[in-house]
Amino acid sequence: MAYETLIVETTDAVTLIRLNRPEALNALNSQLLSELTAALDAAEADDGVRCLVLTGSDRAFAAGADIKEMADKTYAQMFAADFFGAFARRMEQFRKPVIAAVGGYALGGGCELAMLCDFIIAAETAKFGQPEINLGVAPGIGGTQRLTRFVGKSKAMDMILTARMMDAAEAERSGLVSRVVAPDKLIEEAMAAAAKIAGQSPLAVMMNKELVEAAYETTLSTGVALERRLFHSLFAFDDQKEGMAAFVEKRKPTFKGS
Ligand code: CAA
Numbered sequence: 731m732a733y734e735t736l737i738v739e740t741t742d743a744v745t746l747i748r749l750n751r752p753e754a755l756n757a758l759n760s761q762l763l764s765e766l767t768a769a770l771d772a773a774e775a776d777d778g779v780r781c782l783v784l785t786g787s788d789r790a791f792a793a794g795a796d797i798k799e800m801a802d803k804t805y806a807q808m809f810a811a812d813f814f815g816a817f818a819r820r821m822e823q824f825r826k827p828v829i830a831a832v833g834g835y836a837l838g839g840g841c842e843l844a845m846l847c848d849f850i851i852a853a854e855t856a857k858f859g860q861p862e863i864n865l866g867v868a869p870g871i872g873g874t875q876r877l878t879r880f881v882g883k884s885k886a887m888d889m890i891l892t893a894r895m896m897d898a899a900e901a902e903r904s905g906l907v908s909r910v911v912a913p914d915k916l917i918e919e920a921m922a923a924a925a926k927i928a929g930q931s932p933l934a935v936m937m938n939k940e941l942v943e944a945a946y947e948t949t950l951s952t953g954v955a956l957e958r959r960l961f962h963s964l965f966a967f968d969d970q971k972e973g974m975a976a977f978v979e980k981r982k983p984t985f986k987g988s
């Protein structure tokens with residue numbers, strides 16, 4: 731499919747999606763969000779795709795939801811369209827792993843989009859923020875909830891109420907990002923992580939993703955019980971036999987996803 735606001739390429743089971751609205755610092759307008767939804771649908775339906783990397787440009791991952799598109803909307807229009815609702819749910823329900831590779835600005839909806847991914851690799855140039863307060867609004871794609879879970883109440887409150895940005899070093903210290911790399915190594919590092927994931931059992935990857943997500947949604951005892959059930963259930967797959975046999979035979983496993 732041809733996209734106007736994205737560049738999508740799949741190599742060796744990894745789909746790289748680049749947000750591509752340079753004139754608006756990749757602001758998330760309706761067209762971009764519907765194209766991103768279509769790209770996710772296509773990647774989910776393609777058995778050849780095992781992992782995704784989502785990135786922007788050197789200057790901006792995404793500078794937020796498109797303010798120019800939203801400026802004149804009424805409450806009735808925002809509510810009736812469930813603005814951002816369908817897109818957020820699509821990301822939340824996506825079953826394959828998605829790595830955010832963030833360079834430059836990740837603000838407002840851009841920071842929220844990065845947090846909707848499974849983990850974030852940041853370039854040293856990355857700047858994260860939820861500056862919606864400057865516009866007289868609040869985050870609308872989960873920022874108040876996810877940022878608080880990632881960095882804790884004090885930092886989240888500071889960032890959301892003052893609109894200050896966090897640089898990559900602070901974001902790594904605070905647990906928002908998993909690693910920080912030189913800007914010219916960002917895509918290479920994210921693609922290498924994606925390739926490593928793409929080589930694992932896709933069934934085990936999906937179950938591990940589900941389990942980590944459950945840690946945010948449930949109590950410790952329920953989460954641990956779910957983990958044990960899924961751990962046991964993984965022994966129903968050929969991939970478990972292959973993974974353990976390969977270890978014993980001192981060779982690399984070949985996972986088939988069965
Ligand atoms: N929406 C629409 N257009 C945007 C945009 C956004 N979020 N962010 C940047 N742009 C546009 C600018 O209007 C500008 O376009 P023009 O050349 O046509 O004027 C172009 O991108 C380049 O931006 P700047 O000239 O402002 O670049 P800068 O380097 O001086 O500043 C910036 C960069 C600090 C990121 C600044 O652009 C900025 O503050 N952007 C807005 C950030 C923001 O408030 N994000 C939150 C949006 S609301 C939201 O996301 C709600 C939600 O939770 C769902």
